[in-house]
Amino acid sequence: MIISLILKKIRQAVTDLLPIILVIAFFQIVVLKQPLPHLGEVLFGALLVVAGLALFVQGLEMGLFPIGEAMAQALARKGSLFWLLFFAFALGFSTTVAEPALIAVAAEAAEIAGAGGLIDSSREALQQYAFGLRMVVAFSVGLAILIGVMRIIRGWPIHYLIIGGYVIVMLMTTIAPSEIIGIAYDAGGVTTSTITVPLVTALGVGLASTIRGRSPLLDGFGLIAFASLLPMIFVMGYGLLIFR
Amino acid sequence: MEFIADFSKLLLATCRDVLPIIILITVYQFLVLRQPIPHLRRLIVGGVYVIIGLALFLAGLDKALFPLGKIMAAQLSDPVFIYGADIMVSQADWKAYGWVYLFAAMIGFATTIAEPSLIAVAFKANEVSAGTISQWGLRITVAIGAAIGISLGTFRIVTGTPLYLYILVGYTIVIVQTFFAPKNIIPLAYDSGGVTTSTVTVPLVAALGLGLAASVPGRNPALDGFGLIAIVCLCPIITVMGYAQFMHWHSQRKK
Numbered sequence: 296m297i298i299s300l301i302l303k304k305i306r307q308a309v310t311d312l313l314p315i316i317l318v319i320a321f322f323q324i325v326v327l328k329q330p331l332p333h334l335g336e337v338l339f340g341a342l343l344v345v346a347g348l349a350l351f352v353q354g355l356e357m358g359l360f361p362i363g364e365a366m367a368q369a370l371a372r373k374g375s376l377f378w379l380l381f382f383a384f385a386l387g388f389s390t391t392v393a394e395p396a397l398i399a400v401a402a403e404a405a406e407i408a409g410a411g412g413l414i415d416s417s418r419e420a421l422q423q424y425a426f427g428l429r430m431v432v433a434f435s436v437g438l439a440i441l442i443g444v445m446r447i448i449r450g451w452p453i454h455y456l457i458i459g460g461y462v463i464v465m466l467m468t469t470i471a472p473s474e475i476i477g478i479a480y481d482a483g484g485v486t487t488s489t490i491t492v493p494l495v496t497a498l499g500v501g502l503a504s505t506i507r508g509r510s511p512l513l514d515g516f517g518l519i520a521f522a523s524l525l526p527m528i529f530v531m532g533y534g535l536l537i538f539r
Numbered sequence: 540m541e542f543i544a545d546f547s548k549l550l551l552a553t554c555r556d557v558l559p560i561i562i563l564i565t566v567y568q569f570l571v572l573r574q575p576i577p578h579l580r581r582l583i584v585g586g587v588y589v590i591i592g593l594a595l596f597l598a599g600l601d602k603a604l605f606p607l608g609k610i611m612a613a614q615l616s617d618p619v620f621i622y623g624a625d626i627m628v629s630q631a632d633w634k635a636y637g638w639v640y641l642f643a644a645m646i647g648f649a650t651t652i653a654e655p656s657l658i659a660v661a662f663k664a665n666e667v668s669a670g671t672i673s674q675w676g677l678r679i680t681v682a683i684g685a686a687i688g689i690s691l692g693t694f695r696i697v698t699g700t701p702l703y704l705y706i707l708v709g710y711t712i713v714i715v716q717t718f719f720a721p722k723n724i725i726p727l728a729y730d731s732g733g734v735t736t737s738t739v740t741v742p743l744v745a746a747l748g749l750g751l752a753a754s755v756p757g758r759n760p761a762l763d764g765f766g767l768i769a770i771v772c773l774c775p776i777i778t779v780m781g782y783a784q785f786m787h788w789h790s791q792r793k794k
Contacts, residue, residue: 347594485768
């Protein structure tokens with residue numbers, strides 16, 4: 296029984312990874328005409344990836360989703376708007392502020408701004424700029440989850456908020472310094488990590504299925520959309536404020 | 540031995556990622572909610588699975604996929620491979636980069652299929668929609684969007700056209716589609732942009748973008764390397780809504 300379950304998970308994981316293996320093999324052998332280097336190491340790595348993915352998916356169903364939904368239900372039953380919104384903000388802020396991808400992007404952005412003469416290129420100034428950027432992105436993700444939760448509670452239609460956000464992004468692009476625009480656009484994508492996404496999704500769906508009159512499909516999704524939109528606006532705002 | 544050291548480093552990093560979530564939930568349990576969590580043991584076991592699974596996954600990627608993918612991205616965007624050994628070029632010819640666009644599209648599709656965040660969202664969407672949204676249908680549609688996005692993004696780096704034009708056109712398409720797409724797919728479509736760019740896709744896409752920006756004549760890696768992720772985030776929104784529109788139109792016509 297357990298063995299057949301494990302085999303099923305592993306078969307799923309192999310299916311998930313098959314496309315990558317095919318693409319790499321095709322380009323390596325047919326296009327670049329080179330043998331696969333370190334074959335043993337690659338196979339060992341692939342084995343780890345399969346085992347890891349199978350374990351992750353199992354943990355997702357057992358732990359991450361139920362925790363997110365349990366928190367959503369408990370908070371909705373408690374009925375305190377303040378504590379719910381505070382939870383939403385803290386979840387977004389705390390999972391983003393130490394995100395390795397964000398730290399890397401912020402450091403790189405500081406290099407660019409320093410080399411372009413936009414900020415003082417001393418080590419201290421660069422670090423300060425990178426730290427400020429991280430704080431701005433983390434704050435905006437927290438605010439995004441908060442707005443998203445508010446939307447689920449009130450039942451606001453998502454498209455007006457998102458389209459409004461798009462219009463603000465485009466307007467700010469016309470006035471923001473060009474060195475920050477690429478970074479701002481990318482900041483939206485790098486903030487949503489593999490553990491945050493399932494948790495935030497479960498929170499949204501849990502809230503929407505607990506609050507009367509909300510549909511899980513129509514109202515439960517959309518939190519991640521806010522979390523990838525708001526950082527763009529705030530990072531451009533940060534650029535406008537700093538580069539003067 | 541070296542591997543064990545690498546793996547423990549990744550395990551520690553994953554624990555650090557999870558730490559703020561654990562602190563937040565514990566504080567809320569004790570100070571705000573003040574009630575026992577049902578099935579606590581099962582939840583903890585599940586959480587441990589997630590942490591170990593993710594660390595294994597990342598260790599495997601570091602060992603197998605990332606080095607190979609990065610070398611291939613560098614080789615494919617190398618001017619010697621593209622133009623031949625003896626030709627010096629000062630202006631990039633966008634037509635010469637066919638293999639790069641194809642590699643970008645295929646690796647984008649393949650990494651998106653394996654993206655754990657997308658697997659999670661597809662699972663939830665399938666459950667919530669009572670099976671009307673199929674997991675593989677959503678994942679393949681998103682992956683096609685990501686493939687188009689990465690291909691378009693590499694084309695942008697090769698030609699050096701301004702990023703905001705692509706974003707402006709993309710936003711316009713999304714806004715127009717929003718008014719015609721079936722209502723219940725819209726929030727999921729908006730979300731699918733953000734989930735594409737995660738653990739597997741970002742490192743490879745970033746390597747491809749930086750490699751191209753550094754090797755294509757006339758591009759500045761500091762400025763042109765950015766923006767690829769933004770385009771990759773945008774295209775799945777368009778394909779998911781497009782697929783829902785197509786299915787809607789198809790079922791209407793059959794009636």
